[in-house]
Amino acid sequence: MWRDESVTWQVAHRPLSGLWELLGAVDAVHGLYYLLMHGVFLLWDGGLWALRLPSVAATALAAAGVAAVAHRLAGDRAALIAGVAYAVLPPVQMYAQEGRSYALVACAVVWATHLALRERWAGYAAVLLLGCWLHEFAVLALPAHAFAAWRAPGWRRAAAAVVVLLLPLAWVSARQADQQLGWLGRPGWQDWAAYGVLAGACLLLARGAAPGVVRVALPLALLPPGVLLAVSLVHPWYVDRYVLYALAGLALLAGARLATARRWWPWLLVAALLVPAALWSVWLRTPDSRKDDALAAAAAVRERARPGDAVVFLPSRRREWLLSSPDVYAGLRDVALDRSPAASRTLQGTELPSVELREALIASPRVIALMDPAGQPLDPYPREAVKRQTLAAWFDRCSLTETRGARIAVYARPGACD
Structure with a gap:
């Protein structure tokens, strides 16, 4: 469980009143997802299984949705290949096994795309709005859908309804943007290079594909990440997982192109790509694939702490490592803490002023x-x-x-380590 999943775990375990108070101050963009996970944990507080199962189910549904879109545009063979292609993409697998909202957002966007092709506009608006309320950057799917559906009056009304009903969340989250996205910098060369690889692959696959497939899949693959990258030159908001659903466009193009392949070389290329993809897939299932491991940090503290020990977090936001292990945290004195996360309506609580914090530390014989x-x-x-x-x-x-991703140090007064 890495730090973002730890946030999901501890926020979803708050009472509804506390959850509502938190969202008024921070993390409103994830509010609907936290509410969903609150319900999951009420039904079954199954630890990591319960935390991640919604993402696993959403990824399976998204793969089925990609197959459904491909079936409508290019037939049975394309549907099978596109659905499998989406499921085996390493970024998709990464967020399929993570207790965050991105797999659910991708599922909503994919099925909204399918409903748009069927011109079920009420369902389209409802499903896409659900995706936007799970994470508002799902709204970037709208300009992608416009390429295939702009001429349909029903789409324009549905798109307008999505935008209008998203405005309350956008207004609240805009006020929280500095706290929510202040850690981000402008896109680096790696981000632009990854987008270039995606664009090159999509354009290559689009050659010879049916116009209907290209009109749906190419904008979906390229517009959401491209727009977010461009915006991030002014407001640094880009993270690839925010537009994970764009990979559905890549899978659709792959399915349509491979379904019509008559020569051996496309399949040879696929076989060659499966080798690094398989290695990446195995690596994704290890703790090394995440920035840190909150449960491992908590286990290390459990082994070394004595009753009544003080604990301090450097920096304070690393309190998250123990908040998802309340049995460990409860046995320690958080000497820097002024108000708890629940009382302060924050994610990690607030800390004492510097003078009081220093005195509290000095008064502690042993500190973790x-x-x-x-x-x-x-x-x-x-x-x-x-x-x-x-x-x-x-x-x-x-x-x-x-x-x-963490270091756990034990401190004691001079000469008292033994």
């Missing part, structure tokens, strides 16, 4: 510190500097344990 890996940039905020300086000046470091 949860820190970022070595080499990570240090937060320049005064509270974070006080934590580092106090530990260095008043304590000896007794041990240091590294887990995936």
Whole structure:
């Protein structure tokens, strides 16, 4: 369970009143997803299984939706290949096994595409709006759908309804944008290179494909990530998982092109691509595929902590590593904490002023510190500097344990490590 999944776990376990108060301050963009997961955990509090099962089911439904779209546009053979192609794409597999909203958003966009092709406009508006309320960047599917459906009066009315009904969420989340997306920088060369590879693959597959397939699949694959990349030159909002559903367009093009392949070389190319894809798929199922491992960090703390030990997080947002393991967190004194996450209507709580924080640390004979890996940039905020300086000046470091994406250090008064 990495840090984003830990957020899902701890927020979805809050009472509905606390969840509503949180969303008024932060993370409104994920509000519907948290509400859904709250219901899942009420029905079955099955740990990681319950956390990830909705994403697994959504990915299966999305693959079926890709097959349904391909069937309508290019027939049975294209449907089978496109559905399988979508399911085996490594990014799709990554978010199929993650307790976040992106697989559900992709499922909604894919089935909205299918409903648009069938001109079921009420259903189209409802399903796409569901996707947008799960994550509002699903609205970028609208300009992609316009290429195939603009002339249909029903589509224009449905699109207008989606935009109007999304406005309340957009208004609230815009006020939270600095907190929600402030960690993002402008797209790097890797982002542009990945988009270039996607665009090149889609354009290559579009050659010789039926016009109807190209009109649906190519805009879906290229417009949402392209628009978000362009916007991010001014407002840094781009993360590839925000537009995961664009890969459905790539799968549709692959299915349609391979279904009509009469020569051996396209299938040889597919076989060659399956080798690195399989290796990537195996790697995705290891802890190393995530930035950190909250449960591993909590297990390391459990092994080293004694009753009444103080705990401190450097930086404070790493409190997330223990919030999803309440049995471990409850046995420690969070000496820097001023107001809990629930009381402060925040994700990780608020901390004491610097002077009080320093006094609380000095008064603690033994401290468990949860820190970022070595080499990570240090937060320049005064509270974070006080934590580092106090530990260095008043304590000896007794041990240091590294887990995936985290370091757990035990500190004690000079001469008291034994």
